[in-house]
Amino acid sequence: MSEAAVKGRPVVQGIDASGGCPVEYRFAHARNGNRHLVVVFANIFAPDDYGWSTGVLDGLRSNVLWIRDRFDGGNTYYLCKGMDFSVERSVIGLISRVMKSLGLTPDDVTLWGSSKGGSAALYFGLRYGFRNVVASVPQLRIGTFVRDVYPDTGRHMLGESMTDDNVGVLDAVLPDLLSAGANPDAHLYVVSSPRDEQYASQVEPFLGLLQRYRNFNFLFNDSPLITGHGKVTQRNTPPLLGIAYLLVEGIAPRIGAVRHGNEQPEADSSGIKAFLGSTSVVQNSVAPPTVTLPAAQSATPAGSVHFAGWAPGAVRVSIWENGKYLASAPVGADGAWAWDREQPWSTGDHLVRLFAVDPNGYQSERTDVRFAVAEYTDPHVGVMAPVVRTPGAYQQVPGTAVAFSGFAPGAAQVGFRQNGMLLGSTVVAPESGWSWAPGGAWPEGTHTVEVFAVDAAGAESPATAATFVVLGAAVGTAHTGY
Numbered sequence: 001m002s003e004a005a006v007k008g009r010p011v012v013q014g015i016d017a018s019g020g021c022p023v024e025y026r027f028a029h030a031r032n033g034n035r036h037l038v039v040v041f042a043n044i045f046a047p048d049d050y051g052w053s054t055g056v057l058d059g060l061r062s063n064v065l066w067i068r069d070r071f072d073g074g075n076t077y078y079l080c081k082g083m084d085f086s087v088e089r090s091v092i093g094l095i096s097r098v099m100k101s102l103g104l105t106p107d108d109v110t111l112w113g114s115s116k117g118g119s120a121a122l123y124f125g126l127r128y129g130f131r132n133v134v135a136s137v138p139q140l141r142i143g144t145f146v147r148d149v150y151p152d153t154g155r156h157m158l159g160e161s162m163t164d165d166n167v168g169v170l171d172a173v174l175p176d177l178l179s180a181g182a183n184p185d186a187h188l189y190v191v192s193s194p195r196d197e198q199y200a201s202q203v204e205p206f207l208g209l210l211q212r213y214r215n216f217n218f219l220f221n222d223s224p225l226i227t228g229h230g231k232v233t234q235r236n237t238p239p240l241l242g243i244a245y246l247l248v249e250g251i252a253p254r255i256g257a258v259r260h261g262n263e264q265p266e267a268d269s270s271g272i273k274a275f276l277g278s279t280s281v282v283q284n285s286v287a288p289p290t291v292t293l294p295a296a297q298s299a300t301p302a303g304s305v306h307f308a309g310w311a312p313g314a315v316r317v318s319i320w321e322n323g324k325y326l327a328s329a330p331v332g333a334d335g336a337w338a339w340d341r342e343q344p345w346s347t348g349d350h351l352v353r354l355f356a357v358d359p360n361g362y363q364s365e366r367t368d369v370r371f372a373v374a375e376y377t378d379p380h381v382g383v384m385a386p387v388v389r390t391p392g393a394y395q396q397v398p399g400t401a402v403a404f405s406g407f408a409p410g411a412a413q414v415g416f417r418q419n420g421m422l423l424g425s426t427v428v429a430p431e432s433g434w435s436w437a438p439g440g441a442w443p444e445g446t447h448t449v450e451v452f453a454v455d456a457a458g459a460e461s462p463a464t465a466a467t468f469v470v471l472g473a474a475v476g477t478a479h480t481g482y
Contacts, residue, residue: 009058011066014279015361016097019090021081022360024068026050027098027276033267036062037104039095041078041113041120042069044150049075051117062110063272065098067091069116074156077142078120079173082159083166092128101271107131115139118190119174125186126177136191139202140178143170178209187215194222282355283362286313289337289354292387293407293432294371305345305373306409306432307352308338310389314356314364321352331356338407338431345373383411383455386434391468398471402442404451405435411453411461418449428453442470 012027030036038060042051049070057064069075071087078091099109110132111121118138125133139145146154147162158166190210192203210216289311311317312335319326319339329339349372356364386408391397408414409432416423416436426436447470450463 009055012276013281014276015281016090016094016279017360018097019093020086021071021090023090023094024070024281024361025094025098025279026053026066026068028064029269029272030063031061034061034063035102035104035267036108036110037099037102038062038064038110038112039121039124040064040066041111041117041124042067043113043115043117044075044153046117051113063098063102065095067094069120072156075116075150075153076157077116077123077146077153079123079142079170080157083157083169092124095124095128097275098272101275103267103271110134113138114191116142122188122190123174123177125188126174126182129183130186132187132189134189137193137196137198137203138190139198140174140206141171141202142173143167145198145202146170175206175209178206178212181212184213185215186213187217188213189217189219191219191221193220195224281361281363282365283358284364285358285360285362286311286356286364288364288367289314289317289356291354291367291369292389293409294369295387305371306338306340306407308336308387308407308409308432310335311337311356311364313358315359316357317354318357318363319352319354321350326352328357336433338433347373383453383459383461384409385462385464386411386414386451386453388451388464388466391466394467394469396469396471397442401437402447402468402470403435403437404449404466405433406451407432408434408453408461410455412456413454415452415454415460416449417452417463418447423449425454444470446470 009028012029014025014027016023016025038057040050040052040057042049046069047053049068050066051069053066067078069078071081074081076087079085079088081087095109099106106129109130111125111130112134113119113121114136116139118135119140119142121133122135122138122140124130143154143158144167146157147167148154151162154162158170188210190203192199196203207218210218289309291307291309293306293308307319307329309317311331314331314335314337316328316330317337317339318328326341327339329337331337349370351368351370354367354369358364386406388404388406390405391402404416406414408428411428411432413425413427414434414436415425416438424436424438426434428434446467448465448467451466452463453461455461
């Protein structure tokens with residue numbers, strides 16, 4: 001189970017792949033056994049496509065489920081990609097499984113979101129019978145909006161041509177639910193403002209349908225300090241959070257008699273723990289990344305810190321320090337990855353944590369590397385000794401062909417010697433990788449080759465010994481002096 005702290009609240013990350021589309025999520029357990037679930041949908045500019053994930057909901061005592069709106073590389077309003085509504089089915093499947101694992105019903109759930117997240121909260125709340133919906137500045141005519149305002153999202157959802165027929169289908173999904181009076185007992189809390197440029201086309205035409213709901217609440221803010229769509233939610237965050245706290249407590253405004261408290265500190269949590277464990281984002285699909293540079297416990301000049309290693313089967317390596325994301329390094333077809341930080345490293349000790357990510361988004365276990373950055377660089381220290389990846393130490397090589405590869409940060413070339421005789425050299429690539437295959441055959445037995453790096457000024461590094469064992473030479477093949 002992968003855990004990250006969001007302003008002190010432990011958050012579990014996972015991927016539910018039981019539906020047609022894998023759904024990435026984050027989950028925070030309730031405090032004091034609170035028996036409520038808040039499901040959070042993301043707006044278009046949400047960090048990493050998770051809405052309200054910067055700590056603003058940390059005060060809630062309920063369980064919180066954040067769902068990421070990123071499917072095949074684009075936003076979907078949690079509904080469809082290319083008019084394939086398997087996204088919607090996968091999202092409601094995740095919500096239902098989390099709800100069931102907590103022993104809750106739709107009456108114990110609040111759907112929450114702003115902008116496109118508000119649209120999703122309204123849609124799922126009305127269609128699937130959830131009791132509470134909090135939607136700030138939603139769009140109710142979704143097809144027209146994504147086509148005209150966010151065409152990249154529009155093409156992802158509607159198809160490349162964004163036909164009028166497809167636009168009409170998405171324009172109708174919310175108005176049709178309202179016209180049919182779906183989920184008539186829902187408690188709806190909608191926030192808007194006449195100063196929102198989307199109000200006249202996306203909210204106002206549907207107020208009559210919304211007002212037919214007996215538990216419809218409209219927070220209408222006409223403050224002159226609101227300067228556009230994004231400011232409406234910001235100006236209304238305090239009352240929105242107030243509503244959230246009341247709903248979590250089991251108190252819905254406009255209800256005369258309520259049950260207060262809503263806690264079961266001794267409630268059985270085995271169901272949700274089993275679900276989170278089975279869908280954890282950390283799986284065994286790929287091995288933890290190997291780090292060849294920097295060397296563990298090494299002392300490195302600030303300008304010479306270079307990361308490199310191997311992560312076969314992964315598409316990227318994610319790099320973190322002190323819980324802060326630093327970068328993602330792409331992994332090549334051969335499993336190699338490398339990364340250089342643009343900003344200088346601070347002097348002193350560093351602990352960097354890395355994990356590999358497979359093509360489905362699952363993560364490996366973590367790899368930690370500790371190194372120190374020296375305050376001063378000795379001007380007499382030349383290029384570093386190269387790292388030899390293949391052949392491995394005392395690797396047994398069948399046949400006579402032996403290929404060499406590795407890394408040499410700061411070097412221009414890598415050379416090879418055996419028993420004082422130069423065997424050859426190769427150029428170092430811009431990302432510090434190198435490879436070399438000698439033309440001759442190696443005789444059977446143990447061999448040690450000295451591998452050294454040379455910088456652009458001709459300075460030579462200390463040598464790295466590469467020792468390997470050739471199991472058998474080809475019959476009739478003469479050795480060429482290696």
